[in-house]
Amino acid sequence: MAKITYIQPDGSERTCVNFEGMTVMHLAIGNLVDGIDANCGGMMQCGTCHVYIAPEWADRVGPPSTDEAAMLEALDGVEIRPTSRLSCQIQLGEELDGLVVEIPPDQPGI
Amino acid sequence: MTTATLPPIDGGAPFLGHLLPFFRDPVAVLRQGYQSKGKLFSFGIMGRRMNVMLGPEHNRFFFEETDKLLSIRESMPFFLKMFSPDFYSFAEMDEYLRQRAVIMPRFKAAAMKQYVGVMVEESLNLVNRLGDEGEFDLIPTLGPVVMDIAAHSFMGKEFHEKLGHEFFDLFRDFSGGMEFVLPLWLPTPKMIKSQRAKKKLHAILQSWIDKRRAAPLDPPDFFQGMIESKYPDGRPIPDELIRHLILLLVWAGHETTAGQVSWALADILQNRDYETVLRNELELVLGGSDGGNLGWEQAIAMQKMDLALRETERLHPVAFILSRKASSDIERDGYTIRKGDFVLLAPSVTHRMTETWVEPDRYNPERFNAERDDAQIESNSLVGFGGGVHRCAGVNFARMEMKVVLAVLLQNYDMELLDEVKPIAGAGTYWPAQPCRVRYIKKARSDAKGADIAEMAKAAGCPVH
Numbered sequence: 001m002a003k004i005t006y007i008q009p010d011g012s013e014r015t016c017v018n019f020e021g022m023t024v025m026h027l028a029i030g031n032l033v034d035g036i037d038a039n040c041g042g043m044m045q046c047g048t049c050h051v052y053i054a055p056e057w058a059d060r061v062g063p064p065s066t067d068e069a070a071m072l073e074a075l076d077g078v079e080i081r082p083t084s085r086l087s088c089q090i091q092l093g094e095e096l097d098g099l100v101v102e103i104p105p106d107q108p109g110i
Numbered sequence: 111m112t113t114a115t116l117p118p119i120d121g122g123a124p125f126l127g128h129l130l131p132f133f134r135d136p137v138a139v140l141r142q143g144y145q146s147k148g149k150l151f152s153f154g155i156m157g158r159r160m161n162v163m164l165g166p167e168h169n170r171f172f173f174e175e176t177d178k179l180l181s182i183r184e185s186m187p188f189f190l191k192m193f194s195p196d197f198y199s200f201a202e203m204d205e206y207l208r209q210r211a212v213i214m215p216r217f218k219a220a221a222m223k224q225y226v227g228v229m230v231e232e233s234l235n236l237v238n239r240l241g242d243e244g245e246f247d248l249i250p251t252l253g254p255v256v257m258d259i260a261a262h263s264f265m266g267k268e269f270h271e272k273l274g275h276e277f278f279d280l281f282r283d284f285s286g287g288m289e290f291v292l293p294l295w296l297p298t299p300k301m302i303k304s305q306r307a308k309k310k311l312h313a314i315l316q317s318w319i320d321k322r323r324a325a326p327l328d329p330p331d332f333f334q335g336m337i338e339s340k341y342p343d344g345r346p347i348p349d350e351l352i353r354h355l356i357l358l359l360v361w362a363g364h365e366t367t368a369g370q371v372s373w374a375l376a377d378i379l380q381n382r383d384y385e386t387v388l389r390n391e392l393e394l395v396l397g398g399s400d401g402g403n404l405g406w407e408q409a410i411a412m413q414k415m416d417l418a419l420r421e422t423e424r425l426h427p428v429a430f431i432l433s434r435k436a437s438s439d440i441e442r443d444g445y446t447i448r449k450g451d452f453v454l455l456a457p458s459v460t461h462r463m464t465e466t467w468v469e470p471d472r473y474n475p476e477r478f479n480a481e482r483d484d485a486q487i488e489s490n491s492l493v494g495f496g497g498g499v500h501r502c503a504g505v506n507f508a509r510m511e512m513k514v515v516l517a518v519l520l521q522n523y524d525m526e527l528l529d530e531v532k533p534i535a536g537a538g539t540y541w542p543a544q545p546c547r548v549r550y551i552k553k554a555r556s557d558a559k560g561a562d563i564a565e566m567a568k569a570a571g572c573p574v575h
Contacts, residue, residue: 001487017480019487021497041214042499091174
């Protein structure tokens with residue numbers, strides 16, 4: 001089991017449980033968590049599932065791949081931080097139980 | 111680098127390998143592999159090596175490596191024949207992404223709200239057809255309802271007047287083109303039937319597109335939206351693509367969901383204790399109604415039904431294997447999978463491994479109840495809808511639809527199974543074998559009103575509402 005907490009820009013929180021083959025993005029979509037759009041369905045092509053990993057989790061989640069980093073860099077009108085990740089690229093496993101991610105105020109428009 | 115292949119299953123004929131046993135009973139071959147060789151094993155089919163991976167860790171590897179070490183496009187050649195080389199995951203990557211961008215937003219969980227009404231309407235149509243009492247066979251009865259829901263949702267309300275259940279039969283023939291085992295050039299009767307049905311379906315769909323172009327529906331439904339939709343760069347979507355997309359949605363939604371919802375009802379009727387739990391939940395949420403008051407909020411509130419559907423997905427995953435092709439040599443736990451080999455996940459076996467599940471053969475939906483200390487909810491353990499980036503795009507639609515069909519049947523009838531339930535033989539989608547008849551009789555309904563779900567949810571601070 002992995003419990004993932006999503007924090008909205010207004011500070012409200014939602015914790016969801018994963019036991020299926022989901023990514024951080026799929027878990028949010030399946031549980032109607034606001035602010036993660038995932039327009040391209042998880043193909044690293046739209047950037048609309050962008051999240052900030054809570055600093056204390058950043059090491060364990062790890063950095064984006066080269067392709068993902070290139071996508072993040074290309075996003076317009078969105079604040080990119082060192083902890084930025086595309087949530088569709090984070091496959092969930094038990095080691096991420098307790099993970100906290102912050103949802104940015106806006107997702108890029110496409 | 112090691113050169114050892116994944117441990118091969120014993121037996122198998124020269125060249126044909128395990129073709130015949132796999133053709134007869136694929137899940138038995140996979141189970142034999144697990145029992146004799148463990149979580150990693152292989153077998154041959156006509157010179158092609160099939161590498162099977164079982165359990166949550168390997169599931170995760172498979173999901174993470176799809177589109178990297180593992181290719182999904184080359185693993186399903188039948189798809190090419192049923193659709194087109196320029197379509198969806200067979201298209202060039204750029205084109206695939208453009209097409210996916212058109213489809214995905216329509217399946218977001220929140221977009222499901224608009225379909226619940228259609229699901230309820232079609233389920234109540236079934237109740238009308240069934241009347242007060244009688245017998246029905248699971249697949250031939252629930253299959254058409256699932257098709258009605260998909261066709262009504264994706265092709266508009268008018269499909270009823272125009273086609274009725276001829277569509278269901280055409281789709282059954284079309285689905286026959288899903289061929290995992292035999293070479294696709296082989297002119298088997300089911301392959302010929304499939305190609306003939308495909309042609310007919312395309313002709314019918316094109317005539318509907320032409321009609322909608324001449325007289326657009328306002329406000330637009332899904333079909334109208336599809337006809338008018340454009341690629342992200344502003345070009346209109348060609349008609350051929352619209353036809354393929356609609357066929358894909360109706361086909362993918364029907365083939366799998368018809369089987370899954372049939373299994374779900376069979377499981378419930380074989381487990382009367384849990385049937386009572388579900389009926390109590392329904393009484394609370396819907397009161398004594400025939401299901402006509404079932405909306406988005408009520409469906410979300412049916413949490414026991416959610417658990418029941420997950421347990422059926424675990425015990426009877428209709429997509430009982432998922433396949434990929436290795437795009438380069440892969441090392442895994444000291445073994446080598448060669449470039450070009452097939453790599454398979456087997457939910458049908460993974461979902462019953464004693465390493466992961468307590469009493470794996472027992473129907474126990476509460477195992478998924480995350481609020482229990484003994485819940486069995488390891489990540490990547492339940493994979494009936496796949497996982498990773500290519501996880502089923504229609505999962506929210508399918509779960510909602512199954513909930514609605516089951517809720518409406520349970521609200522209206524007392525039911526019992528007349529036949530023993532067993533899986534269909536052969537390497538198609540894993541449906542319950544026919545006949546699997548249910549005897550039903552209209553049940554006495556209480557006068558209770560359904561709970562005010564919105565108020566309850568607000569009181570509980572549920573953020574969905």
